[in-house]
Each structure stands twice: as C-alpha cells, then as structure tokens.
Amino acid sequence: MAVISIIGMGYVGLVYGAAFADLGNQVYGVDIDTDKVAKLQRGVVPIYEPGLDELIRRNREAGRLRFTTDYAEAVPASEFVFICVGTPSTFDGDADMRAVRSAAEMIGRNLRGYTIVVNKSTMPIGSGDLVTQLIAEAKPAEATFAVVSNPEFLREGSAVYDVFHPSRIVLGADDREAAETVAELYRVLNAPILITDRRSAEMIKYASNAILATRISFINEIAQICEQLGADIKVVAQGMGYDPRIGPHFLEAGIGFGGSCFPKDVRALAYMAEEAGCHPQLLHTVLEINQDQRRRFVRKLQDLLGSLHGRPIALWGLSFKQDTDDIRESPAIDVLRLLVQRGAEVTAYDPVAMPHAAALVPEARYAPDPYSAVEGADALLIATPWNEFKQADLSRVKELMRTPILLDGRNIYEPADVRALGFVYVGVGRGV
Ligand SMILES: NC(=O)C1=CN([C@@H]2O[C@H](COP(=O)(O)OP(=O)(O)OC[C@H]3O[C@@H](n4cnc5c(N)ncnc54)[C@H](O)[C@@H]3O)[C@@H](O)[C@H]2O)C=CC1
Numbered sequence: 001m002a003v004i005s006i007i008g009m010g011y012v013g014l015v016y017g018a019a020f021a022d023l024g025n026q027v028y029g030v031d032i033d034t035d036k037v038a039k040l041q042r043g044v045v046p047i048y049e050p051g052l053d054e055l056i057r058r059n060r061e062a063g064r065l066r067f068t069t070d071y072a073e074a075v076p077a078s079e080f081v082f083i084c085v086g087t088p089s090t091f092d093g094d095a096d097m098r099a100v101r102s103a104a105e106m107i108g109r110n111l112r113g114y115t116i117v118v119n120k121s122t123m124p125i126g127s128g129d130l131v132t133q134l135i136a137e138a139k140p141a142e143a144t145f146a147v148v149s150n151p152e153f154l155r156e157g158s159a160v161y162d163v164f165h166p167s168r169i170v171l172g173a174d175d176r177e178a179a180e181t182v183a184e185l186y187r188v189l190n191a192p193i194l195i196t197d198r199r200s201a202e203m204i205k206y207a208s209n210a211i212l213a214t215r216i217s218f219i220n221e222i223a224q225i226c227e228q229l230g231a232d233i234k235v236v237a238q239g240m241g242y243d244p245r246i247g248p249h250f251l252e253a254g255i256g257f258g259g260s261c262f263p264k265d266v267r268a269l270a271y272m273a274e275e276a277g278c279h280p281q282l283l284h285t286v287l288e289i290n291q292d293q294r295r296r297f298v299r300k301l302q303d304l305l306g307s308l309h310g311r312p313i314a315l316w317g318l319s320f321k322q323d324t325d326d327i328r329e330s331p332a333i334d335v336l337r338l339l340v341q342r343g344a345e346v347t348a349y350d351p352v353a354m355p356h357a358a359a360l361v362p363e364a365r366y367a368p369d370p371y372s373a374v375e376g377a378d379a380l381l382i383a384t385p386w387n388e389f390k391q392a393d394l395s396r397v398k399e400l401m402r403t404p405i406l407l408d409g410r411n412i413y414e415p416a417d418v419r420a421l422g423f424v425y426v427g428v429g430r431g432v
Pocket residue numbers: 007008009010011012013030031032033036084085086087099100102103120121122123152153154155156260261
C-alpha cells in the first residue's frame with residue numbers, strides 16, 4: 001500500500017484517484033476548484049462517466065479516498081504525487097502549461113523527504129525537465145524527488161474499464177529506480193510495462209493520439225471519395241480492417257474527431273514540430289480534414305433544403321462521443337453553431353450533455369427527449385452515436401417530422417432500412 005496524491009480532479013485524476021484507492025492505496029485527491037472539492041467531499045461526482053460514481057463511493061466509504069484543496073494536507077504525506085491537471089490548447093496551438101507550472105510549484109513547496117512526482121497530464125516533450133526545475137526551485141532544501149513521465153491512454157466513456165485494463169504502462173525517467181518504483185503500483189494490472197527515457201515517453205503519448213486522429217481523417221477522406229464514386233465506406237472499412245496490418249479500429253467515418261485531447265494534442269505536436277524546425281504537413285492536413293467534415297455535413301443539409309434561415313432542424317447528440325457529457329471541441333457543438341449561424345431554428349437533444357451545451361449555445365432550444373426534438377422538423381441530424389439513437393423508433397420519428405430528411409453524421413443506420421421507412425437518408429461516405 002502506498003500513499004498517493006493526485007493533483008487535478010478532472011477525468012483522469014478522478015478515475016485514477018478512485019482506481020488507485022480501489023487497489024488498496026491511500027489516496028488524496030487535490031484540486032484548486034473549491035466547488036468541485038466540496039461536491040466530491042459530499043459524494044457528488046462532477047462528471048458523467050459510467051461506473052465512476054460507484055468506484056468513488058466505495059473507496060470514500062472505505063476511507064481510502066479523500067478530497068482536499070490543500071496541498072499541505074496531501075503532498076507531505078505522499079510517496080507519489082501524480083500531476084493530472086489540464087493542458088488545453090493556447091491560441092497558437094501550443095499546450096497551455098499554466099496549471100502544470102502552478103501545480104509543480106505547489107508540490108515543490110510542500111515536498112518532504114523523498115517523493116516521486118509522476119507527470120500523467122499530456123505535456124510537451126521536455127516537460128519532465130521543466131517540472132523538475134520548478135520543483136527544485138520551490139522545494140525545501142532537505143526534500144528530494146524524482147520526476148517520472150507516465151502518459152495516460154484511457155478513453156472517456158470507458159475510463160473505468162480502461163484504468164483497470166490498460167493496453168500498456170509507459171514510464172519515462174532518467175532515474176531507472178524511480179521508474180521501477182512507479183511500476184510496482186501498476187504491477188497488479190498485468191499490463192506490459194515499458195520503461196524508457198522521459199522524452200520518448202512524452203512523445204509516445206502525442207504520437208499515439210496523432211496516429212489515431214490520422215486514421216480518422218484518412219477514413220473521412222476515403223468516405224468523401226466513396227460518395228463521389230459510388231462506394232460504401234462502411235463495407236470498405238470492414239474489408240480493410242480484416243487485414244491484421246490495418247486492423248478494424250478507428251476507421252469509422254463521420255463528422256470528425258473531437259474531445260479534449262485529439263484536436264489539442266495534434267495541434268500541440270504540430271506546434272512543437274514547427275518550433276523544432278520540422279514541417280509537419282500530415283498533422284496539419286489531419287486537422288484540416290477534421291474541420292472540413294463538420295462544414296461538409298451542414299453543406300449537405302443546405303443542398304437538400306436550400307437556405308436554412310428559419311427552418312426547424314432537430315439535432316440528436318451534443319457530446320463529442322457517446323457515453324460522456326464532455327462537449328470540449330465536440331463536432332456536434334460545431335454543427336450546432338453552424339446551423340445557428342445560418343439562421344436555423346435548432347432543437348437539440350442529448351441524453352446527458354444538454355446542460356453544458358445550453359450554457360455554451362443558448363440560441364438553440366433543448367428538448368427533454370429525442371421525440372419532442374423532432375416535432376415539426378424539416379430535417380434530423382445525428383451528431384453523436386449514442387445507443388439511444390441507434391434504438392430509436394424511426395417510424396414514430398417520421399410521423400412527428402414535417403419533412404422526413406435524416407442526415408446521419410455517425411453512420412449509425414443502414415441507408416436501405418431508413419429509406420424503406422420513407423426517409424431521405426444521407427450518411428457519410430455512403431455513396432451506394
Ligand atoms: N480526458 C481524458 O480522457 C484524458 C486526458 N489526458 C490528459 O490528462 C490531463 C488532464 O485531463 P482531464 O482530466 O480531461 O482534465 P480536466 O480539464 O477535466 O481537469 C483538470 C482539473 O485540474 C484542476 N486544476 C487546475 N489547476 C490546478 C492546480 N494548480 N492544482 C490542482 N488542480 C488544478 C482543475 O480545476 C480541473 O478540475 C490533460 O493533460 C489531458 O490531455 C490524457 C488521457 C485521457
């Protein structure tokens with residue numbers, strides 16, 4: 001059993017805090033957001049993540065997990081301190097390191113004895129050196145420490161499963177012994193453990209997100225060609241995916257990738273590359289295709305309806321993917337904004353993300369269920385592949401709409417089935 005501080009109670013910090021506690025460690029969850037910490041102390045989990053409420057409840061009740069805003073309560077008592085604060089994009093596309101810097105300084109000030117600081121946030125290559133320097137400058141003379149880079153690969157929506165079944169554990173350190181000590185925390189998970197230098201570990205994270213994003217932009221480009229040449233991207237992706245060198249994952253065409261990580265991490269990698277004198281053409285193109293997908297989707301609607309001004313349009317889905325309430329860089333939100341900008345009267349529905357979306361786009365209306373969203377609509381757009389939409393009663397939807405036009409931005413339906421119900425159906429890359 002170890003004593004662990006997790007700095008930053010966002011998606012990654014909360015899931016890790018609860019998971020490490022569940023594995024028998026004593027965990028302090030630290031955040032500067034007083035409202036968030038107050039909620040957590042009352043047992044209210046501030047994000048929607050399947051299975052997380054129960055995991056947190058169980059470990060709070062067992063006394064293994066507590067939350068605080070006070071570094072001085074948590075860090076001096078801890079053998080390991082995990083930095084899990086956000087690293088969003090700056091205006092230039094670089095990673096915003098303000099939260100990391102401030103966390104490193106606070107950790108430094110509160111360091112006692114020997115502590116291993118673990119960089120779990122996604123940070124630009126070289127950040128291990130920065131964190132080391134900031135802690136060294138702030139710490140009391142007698143305290144000693146090591147910094148290990150430990151990038152994270154969990155997905156939102158399945159984070160609780162992923163945290164206990166990681167594909168690999170990557171540990172980057174100049175100090176091999178520190179990396180081996182962190183490895184002990186993970187040994188019980190039976191995942192491959194790769195110990196490397198710090199910069200390579202930091203790069204593994206960016207390169208992993210970039211290749212997944214590249215696959216999505218690649219398949220979206222192929223989808224566009226399928227539309228023009230009369231092929232069906234679904235079966236094309238299936239046929240490609242049987243090849244073990246290609247594999248079936250991340251070949252779903254749609255309105256593009258979103259979320260708090262792919263766009264920002266590809267931007268940050270491109271920024272780092274340019275700063276280093278490289279010419280990251282592929283990364284720029286991946287981002288360009290991704291933005292185009294959203295605009296192309298709305299253009300398809302305009303091709304069918306002409307002007308969108310004053311037209312009642314239903315939008316199903318607001319989160320950046322299913323099973324999360326996260327709307328950061330959500331393609332669905334971009335589609336919503338494009339519709340609103342073009343004067344459409346949008347009524348949106350999402351199983352969990354509506355409160356966040358309503359705060360961001362108050363011009364739209366938000367319906368209590370998918371069926372009231374489509375009442376009187378001239379078209380229904382699907383922007384997030386929630387199961388609830390896959391299982392919807394489309395005959396009822398058609399009855400409620402003014403014009404039965406369905407634009408499926410996530411290819412969740414079979415064109416022939418939907419057309420058989422009397423809809424005009426348009427998917428992404430479904431040229432047959
Ligand atoms: N969200 C995800 O699925 C994944 C995220 N990551 C990376 O993990 C990092 C964290 O991401 P999220 O969990 O999404 O972040 P988030 O944005 O959801 O949460 C960050 C938290 O850090 C807190 N914070 C900010 N400054 C602080 C400080 N000085 N001291 C203590 N707390 C502070 C904020 O109040 C907030 O609660 C990012 O670098 C991200 O790229 C990596 C893999 C998956």
